[in-house]
Amino acid sequence: MDGTSHTASGKTITITLDGTDRSVTLPIVDGTIGPSVADIRKLYNALGIFTFDPGYGATASCHSAITYIDGDEGVLLYRGYPIEQLAEHSTFLEVCYLLLNGELPKPDELSKFERGVMRHTMLHEQLRSFYNGFRRDAHPMAVMCGVVGAMSAFYNDGMNINDPNSRRISAFRLIAKMPTIAAWAHKYNAGQPFMYPRNDLGYAENFLYMFNAVPAETYKVNPILARAMDLILILHADHEQNASTSTVRLAGSTGANPFACIAAGIASLWGPAHGGANEAVLKMLSEIGHVREIPDFISKVKDKNSNVRLMGFGHRVYKNYDPRAKIMQRTCHEVLGELGIKDDPLLDLAMELEKIALDDPYFVERKLYPNVDFYSGIILKAMGFPTSMFTALFAVARTVGWISQWQEMMEDPEQRIGRPRQVYVGAPQRDYVPADKR
Ligand code: CMC
Numbered sequence: 001m002d003g004t005s006h007t008a009s010g011k012t013i014t015i016t017l018d019g020t021d022r023s024v025t026l027p028i029v030d031g032t033i034g035p036s037v038a039d040i041r042k043l044y045n046a047l048g049i050f051t052f053d054p055g056y057g058a059t060a061s062c063h064s065a066i067t068y069i070d071g072d073e074g075v076l077l078y079r080g081y082p083i084e085q086l087a088e089h090s091t092f093l094e095v096c097y098l099l100l101n102g103e104l105p106k107p108d109e110l111s112k113f114e115r116g117v118m119r120h121t122m123l124h125e126q127l128r129s130f131y132n133g134f135r136r137d138a139h140p141m142a143v144m145c146g147v148v149g150a151m152s153a154f155y156n157d158g159m160n161i162n163d164p165n166s167r168r169i170s171a172f173r174l175i176a177k178m179p180t181i182a183a184w185a186h187k188y189n190a191g192q193p194f195m196y197p198r199n200d201l202g203y204a205e206n207f208l209y210m211f212n213a214v215p216a217e218t219y220k221v222n223p224i225l226a227r228a229m230d231l232i233l234i235l236h237a238d239h240e241q242n243a244s245t246s247t248v249r250l251a252g253s254t255g256a257n258p259f260a261c262i263a264a265g266i267a268s269l270w271g272p273a274h275g276g277a278n279e280a281v282l283k284m285l286s287e288i289g290h291v292r293e294i295p296d297f298i299s300k301v302k303d304k305n306s307n308v309r310l311m312g313f314g315h316r317v318y319k320n321y322d323p324r325a326k327i328m329q330r331t332c333h334e335v336l337g338e339l340g341i342k343d344d345p346l347l348d349l350a351m352e353l354e355k356i357a358l359d360d361p362y363f364v365e366r367k368l369y370p371n372v373d374f375y376s377g378i379i380l381k382a383m384g385f386p387t388s389m390f391t392a393l394f395a396v397a398r399t400v401g402w403i404s405q406w407q408e409m410m411e412d413p414e415q416r417i418g419r420p421r422q423v424y425v426g427a428p429q430r431d432y433v434p435a436d437k438r
Contacts, residue, residue, distance in 0.1 A: 013038045017047050033068060050421045057316065060241075062249065063412065066099060066404055067240040074320035074369075078238060079103070087327050092233040092397075093117060093203050096175055099238055099404040114203075120176035121197035121206065123147075123184075124154045131188045140185035140392040141270045147181050148174075149263035159257050161410060170258040171403045178399045179203070182392045183210035189388070204229035207396070212384065224338045225383055228331055232379065235324040235372060236394050238401030242316075244268040244275065248402040249409050250418040258406055265402045266395050272311070275398070277373040278390040281312040282381060285346050285353075294353055302362045310357060312374030319367035328375035335379050347378050 016023035024046035030036045037060045040051055053059045068077040076083040079098050086095055090104075097105045097113045105113060130147055151173070152159070158170040184194045187210075195210045205226040213219035239245070247268035251261040269275035288297050300308040315322060336344055354370055357363045380390050409415050 071317035096400045118199040143185040151259040179207035233397040236397035253418040275391045275394040278377040282377040314368040322371040324372035325370040
């Protein structure tokens with residue numbers, strides 16, 4: 001194969017197979033912003049070859065109008081709006097409306113949407129008994145995978161995936177019930193009674209209420225912490241075609257119901273390279289233990305044989321500071337201030353680690369910068385969340401992104417079942433060998 005060459009217009013790409021007269025000219029597709037893509041769908045029929053891209057680092061899997069990331073510049077846009085502006089001026093439910101519908105709501109549209117979502121916060125009472133099936137120390141993500149998947153068995157009226165109204169109701173149910181499911185996973189771990197949702201509270205406020213309150217006492221949610229929670233939810237709401245979102249799309253491409261798809265997304269989010277990183281950051285900080293141990297730890301990270309990574313650093317797309325990490329860092333100081341935590345050893349350790357890593361050629365050369373998870377764990381710990389809840393909170397926030405992307409896929413006329421190909425490297429065809437001849 002002699003590589004590729006662009007035509008004069010720059011709008012096609014021609015690929016010629018070395019040693020043959022076979023070539024194919026493929027269209028280049030432009031997005032609104034960001035890199036163009038070569039549409040390779042005709043490649044196999046024309047030349048009999050596939051493309052190879054493990055980890056999909058160079059592959060666009062769909063058209064999407066929801067989220068845009070410029071990883072080199074550290075830009076994140078939801079429906080065109082910079083994350084910094086949404087973090088400053090918006091609320092999580094307004095961001096949900098934006099992600100689902102494409103535009104910011106007018107005031108009456110927002111109140112109708114808020115009422116609509118908050119009317120779905122209760123879980124079917126029968127779903128309560130699912131919790132008793134888990135061990136008391138079950139990880140909240142295990143509980144969430146199970147309970148969200150089980151929603152498929154409870155909300156049959158929203159299962160017609162080809163009906164837009166049905167899809168809308170499922171979206172409302174998932175966004176509304178996820179905080180209840182997550183808060184109850186914690187209550188089950190803690191051996192405390194489940195608190196029913198309160199629809200007179202805001203979304204983040206209600207979550208903090210269900211998480212912290214007990215029936216024996218009156219509980220007032222701290223408005224500064226509710227705002228911080230809301231902000232954390234905004235920052236995690238969507239992130240284009242990441243692993244869990246691609247999992248949701250892949251599951252959805254088969255026609256699976258939305259609850260099953262979101263359960264698949266939760267499973268994919270759980271890993272430490274993705275949503276599980278916030279939990280891993282805190283574990284890492286406590287293992288390091290003290291600022292004086294940082295140089296030793298950094299040497300281990302740089303040692304190729306150690307398999308140790310600096311958790312909360314690096315990103316497949318961002319080769320610059322993750323814009324969400326900057327907002328997180330600010331919020332971290334605000335939350336610690338509000339809680340009267342003057343010297344948090346973990347925060348001191350994190351800041352020192354960040355300073356050292358940002359100066360170290362290993363990280364500089366590889367463009368490894370702090371990501372959203374570097375500070376989120378410290379904030380969540382200060383707010384009283386056990387580490388096992390961190391990824392569950394990420395799942396609560398990302399549900400709107402998953403369901404918006406699922407909806408977009410369902411409305412896409414080009415949508416087909418997701419079915420990658422492979423480079424087969426196993427044995428060629430051979431005959432079965434009877435047991436006594438092996
Ligand atoms: N610590 C040390 N070295 C790293 C790290 C890290 N955190 N991340 C990447 N590298 C090195 C890696 O060893 C490789 O070096 P070399 O070129 O010498 O082999 C180079 O940087 C490129 O790494 P990669 O594995 O090809 O990068 P990737 O795009 O496949 O991985 C990542 C991205 C996020 C999985 C990875 O950076 C990582 O494991 N980070 C730590 C986990 C983490 O914080 N994840 C949260 C991501 S943000 C939230 C989310 O989206 O879920």
